[in-house]
Amino acid sequence: MKTKFIFFISIITILAFAIIGCGNGKSTPTATQVAEKNVVTIQDFKFKPAEITIQKGETITWINEDSTPHTVTGTGINSGSLNKGQSFKQTFNDAGTFNYNCTTHPYMKGKITVK
Ligand SMILES: [Cu+2]
Known part of the structure; x- marks a missing residue:
């Protein structure tokens, strides 16, 4: 026992x-x-936040939380297709404003301001 x-x-x-x-x-x-700094979540067919401001030399990480594949595409930005849970990182070394969208869903828009 x-x-x-x-x-x-x-x-x-x-x-x-x-x-x-x-x-x-x-x-x-x-x-x-x-x-982690500067994370943009892709969720419900939106970039969250849609507008982000960073300093020169900083990196942005996009993470797709949707089951639908999305892209992060703009001038000098090309993530290719991101499946759910996949992420994409890009470092911005030049100041300026960079608009991007998702090629599959062009209404999904985002903006990066590099200071
Ligand atoms: Cu999309």
Whole structure:
């Protein structure tokens, strides 16, 4: 009886650690995404935020959260097709205003201002 109880407790402890372990594994990328600067999410056929201002030399990361593939396309910007969960990064070294859109959905528009 006592042996069974100890065995039971051991299993619970192992399970608890396994669950805590998984939780940490999942929360780490989220924390990284929050900390990451200049992220544009592509969601519901929109670039969010649609307008972003950065400093010269900074990088923008686009992440497609839609199940539909999208692109980030403009002068000097070409992500190609991004499937759900895929991201695209581009560094902007020149000041200026850069408009872009999604080639599949031209009504999806975004604007980058580099200072
Ligand atoms: Cu699109």
